[in-house]
Amino acid sequence: MARVLVTGTSTGLGLGALHDLIEAGAQVVAHVRRAEQLETVARSLGTEVPGVVGELADQAQVRGVAEQVAALGGVDAIIHSAGTMDERLVLPVNVVAPYLLTALVPAKRHVYLSSGMHRGGRLTASQLAGLNWTVGGSLVSYSDSKLLVTALAAAVGRLRPGTWANAVDPGWVPTRMGGAGAPDDLEAGHRTQAWLALGKDPRTHTSAYWHHMHTQQPDRRTGDVNFQDQLLAALERATGTRLE
Numbered sequence: 001m002a003r004v005l006v007t008g009t010s011t012g013l014g015l016g017a018l019h020d021l022i023e024a025g026a027q028v029v030a031h032v033r034r035a036e037q038l039e040t041v042a043r044s045l046g047t048e049v050p051g052v053v054g055e056l057a058d059q060a061q062v063r064g065v066a067e068q069v070a071a072l073g074g075v076d077a078i079i080h081s082a083g084t085m086d087e088r089l090v091l092p093v094n095v096v097a098p099y100l101l102t103a104l105v106p107a108k109r110h111v112y113l114s115s116g117m118h119r120g121g122r123l124t125a126s127q128l129a130g131l132n133w134t135v136g137g138s139l140v141s142y143s144d145s146k147l148l149v150t151a152l153a154a155a156v157g158r159l160r161p162g163t164w165a166n167a168v169d170p171g172w173v174p175t176r177m178g179g180a181g182a183p184d185d186l187e188a189g190h191r192t193q194a195w196l197a198l199g200k201d202p203r204t205h206t207s208a209y210w211h212h213m214h215t216q217q218p219d220r221r222t223g224d225v226n227f228q229d230q231l232l233a234a235l236e237r238a239t240g241t242r243l244e
């Protein structure tokens with residue numbers, strides 16, 4: 001049975017995906033920012049699960065998360081769910097952390113949380129080299145960060161044959177981030193991630209952009225090889241780590 005790391009499991013879509021995975025009989029590794037949050041996760045799940053801890057805005061702590069995952073014996077899949085809308089943090093948390101975890105944690109399946117808002121991102125390929133990826137460095141929009149992580153997913157799918165790298169638009173759902181009035185269905189918002197991470201359905205053996213278990217066309221920049229290569233080069237410079 002698959003073993004899946006989920007980031008950002010203290011609440012919201014990450015916690016929902018953990019529920020789905022456990023219900024499906026999968027083994028899980030729950031990432032949280034602070035160790036005490038693992039108690040809340042265990043209470044919500046009704047069972048204790050192995051956990052890893054780290055602040056994802058801090059590259060050293062992201063590396064620590066990768067080491068903790070290795071010490072637990074590794075995983076087959078990662079759901080990169082942790083995310084923020086704080087413009088000082090969107091580059092390090094929504095883009096650099098998934099990049100580093102992809103580079104440092106061997107896994108056959110990656111699921112990246114995108115958003116329909118990625119289409120509103122304004123960054124062009126030529127701007128990527130000039131970005132400062134540290135906390136408060138370059139203030140880009142949430143939409144820009146989701147454009148970049150969607151391009152990252154497409155690049156991983158292209159460069160790692162046999163690895164399924166999928167991006168998911170979960171809809172606008174009522175989590176802490178989405179707000180109580182969000183119109184979409186919360187369950188549907190996390191079901192696709194768990195399904196892709198488990199990889200049992202042959203339909204999931206692909207690298208694509210998904211919404212509620214159906215593929216969609218993302219913004220065309222995400223499939224542009226030059227855009228992807230500029231992104232990977234910038235992230236390699238920002239982290240000192242190459243994505244092989």
Ligand SMILES: NC(=O)c1ccc[n+]([C@@H]2O[C@H](COP(=O)([O-])OP(=O)(O)OC[C@H]3O[C@@H](n4cnc5c(N)ncnc54)[C@H](OP(=O)(O)O)[C@@H]3O)[C@@H](O)[C@H]2O)c1
Nearest residue numbers: 008010012013033056082083113115172173175176177178
């Ligand atoms: N909700 C929506 O409508 C919606 C729509 C489209 C896409 N998304 C995407 O879906 C993903 C999950 O969103 P959500 O609605 O579940 O958000 P949420 O309820 O705000 O939960 C975010 C999770 O990420 C963790 N996190 C945030 N910043 C972190 C950091 N610097 N270090 C470590 N952990 C951090 C949070 O931990 P703490 O509790 O410690 O802060 C929490 O577990 C995000 O990537 C989001 O962009 C959401």
